Amino acid sequence: MSTSDSSGYSSTAQTHAGYEPEGPHRSIAVPIHATTAYAAESHQQLKDLFARRRDGYAYSRSGNPTTCVLERRVAALEGGIGAIAVASGQAAVAVGILGLVAPGDHLVAASRLYGGTVEFFDDSLADAGVTWSAADPWDLAAVEAAFTDRTRVLFVESIANPGAQLADIPALADIAHRHDAVLVVDNTVASPALLRPGALGADVVIHSATKYLGGHGAALAGVVVDTGRFDPRRCPALFPRLTSPNSRFGVTFSDEYARGASGYLAYARAKYLTDFGATLPAHSASLLLAGIETLDLRMERISTTTAQLAAALREHPLVARVHHPSSPGRPDAGIARRDFPRGTSGVFAIDLVGGEAAAEAFLDALELVTLAVNIGDSRSLAVHPGSTTHCHLTPSQRAACGVSEGTVRLSIGLEDPSDLRADLEQALVTAAAVAERAESASAAEPDVRELARARA
Numbered sequence: 541m542s543t544s545d546s547s548g549y550s551s552t553a554q555t556h557a558g559y560e561p562e563g564p565h566r567s568i569a570v571p572i573h574a575t576t577a578y579a580a581e582s583h584q585q586l587k588d589l590f591a592r593r594r595d596g597y598a599y600s601r602s603g604n605p606t607t608c609v610l611e612r613r614v615a616a617l618e619g620g621i622g623a624i625a626v627a628s629g630q631a632a633v634a635v636g637i638l639g640l641v642a643p644g645d646h647l648v649a650a651s652r653l654y655g656g657t658v659e660f661f662d663d664s665l666a667d668a669g670v671t672w673s674a675a676d677p678w679d680l681a682a683v684e685a686a687f688t689d690r691t692r693v694l695f696v697e698s699i700a701n702p703g704a705q706l707a708d709i710p711a712l713a714d715i716a717h718r719h720d721a722v723l724v725v726d727n728t729v730a731s732p733a734l735l736r737p738g739a740l741g742a743d744v745v746i747h748s749a750t751k752y753l754g755g756h757g758a759a760l761a762g763v764v765v766d767t768g769r770f771d772p773r774r775c776p777a778l779f780p781r782l783t784s785p786n787s788r789f790g791v792t793f794s795d796e797y798a799r800g801a802s803g804y805l806a807y808a809r810a811k812y813l814t815d816f817g818a819t820l821p822a823h824s825a826s827l828l829l830a831g832i833e834t835l836d837l838r839m840e841r842i843s844t845t846t847a848q849l850a851a852a853l854r855e856h857p858l859v860a861r862v863h864h865p866s867s868p869g870r871p872d873a874g875i876a877r878r879d880f881p882r883g884t885s886g887v888f889a890i891d892l893v894g895g896e897a898a899a900e901a902f903l904d905a906l907e908l909v910t911l912a913v914n915i916g917d918s919r920s921l922a923v924h925p926g927s928t929t930h931c932h933l934t935p936s937q938r939a940a941c942g943v944s945e946g947t948v949r950l951s952i953g954l955e956d957p958s959d960l961r962a963d964l965e966q967a968l969v970t971a972a973a974v975a976e977r978a979e980s981a982s983a984a985e986p987d988v989r990e991l992a993r994a995r996a
């Protein structure tokens with residue numbers, strides 16, 4: 541039994557979904573099944589498991605009871621029909637996308653994405669024979685124009701990392717579905733406590749659970765959720781890997797839908813999770829389950845603090861721009877009002893006057909906020925995306941993500957908002973001095989063209 545709010549989100553599910561105390565001890569916390577394999581009751585049982593004639597556990601690379609509770613819990617929070625937990629968010633993107641495409645297929649993706657996702661699309665996905673085109677997700681005509689007859693997936697982040705630009709999920713779902721494509725939404729930054737993409741039309745939801753789901757910076761993890769909207773049987777010729785008999789496994793994966801399960805996830809688990817071995821350890825699943833119990837409380841607190849800090853930073857003379865949905869003139873203000881009544885999470889970016897030198901001085905001067913390459917921690921973190929998370933992107937890809945030389949990404953945590961504000965302000969004072977010195981040095985530098993003219 542669980543009560544949900546108007547978005548369908550249930551805080552009861554955070555602590556209960558997917559687990560019933562059982563066994564002789566009826567342990568309240570989900571037990572950690574630290575095991576590689578499971579003793580079979582008979583040879584026949586193992587044969588049936590491998591032949592996919594029955595469900596159960598044989599070997600932890602493709603399934604573990606602790607991890608399975610995490611899968612059921614995240615599926616419940618996202619309102620999905622199932623989920624696969626994997627070793628990291630990057631693995632979730634890879635397994636989630638590869639489960640939908642075949643060589644020769646095409647993917648359309650938002651031009652504003654986490655750098656690691658762009659690198660995967662540009663490099664390893666291209667090696668698998670799948671091409672992609674980037675389009676500004678706020679320009680719906682451009683998104684639609686990027687589709688080809690081989691486009692199987694539209695991929696966006698619900699809140700983009702690092703600029704916190706919000707995606708119009710219902711409009712993007714319409715476009716994807718008009719083209720019989722699957723809308724995959726990376727919901728890492730929002731988390732289901734702020735936004736449930738499935739309720740707005742998304743077919744698949746991806747998480748780097750390393751971030752807000754876990755929430756304490758203690759474990760890497762990823763999750764792929766099937767929201768139950770995608771049914772490849774509606775257009776079997778477009779998804780032959782799901783709808784045709786699979787000679788390796790001896791089944792047609794889309795048959796799973798007839799029993800209310802996800803054929804897509806069954807395929808992704810059997811093939812990609814098993815082949816790549818991107819398995820989430822049971823200990824990590826346990827840390828994630830503990831983090832999820834407080835997800836909605838953390839997200840509300842973090843979103844409120846972040847909006848306050850974004851407003852304060854907008855007033856600072858050294859801050860040229862604050863990338864947050866509350867900034868004046870942001871085209872996503874309407875999406876924030878319509879789809880994000882509880883706030884827009886804790887990731888945002890600021891552009892500092894004085895470029896990378898000012899950003900470096902600012903980061904080195906921070907005392908409470910930690911200089912670290914992660915987001916979604918209970919501790920506040922900061923980083924220079926241009927030289928870290930987005931450093932392998934081309935300059936135009938970086939510009940499309942809103943990342944410039946002076947951009948600093950902040951991920952706000954659970955500290956006292958006034959302590960955070962004081963730390964950011966004292967670091968800005970240091971950065972201002974550096975920016976001023978750099979400006980007066982460049983003003984004092986003789987103009988080379990003047991010198992050349994004088995010599996001539």
Ligand SMILES: Cc1ncc(COP(=O)(O)O)c(C=O)c1O
Nearest residue numbers: 628629630654701728748750761
């Ligand atoms: C939006 C987003 N998706 C995916 C990932 C990859 O997740 P992980 O670092 O857990 O592999 C990240 C990492 O920062 C991210 O920010």
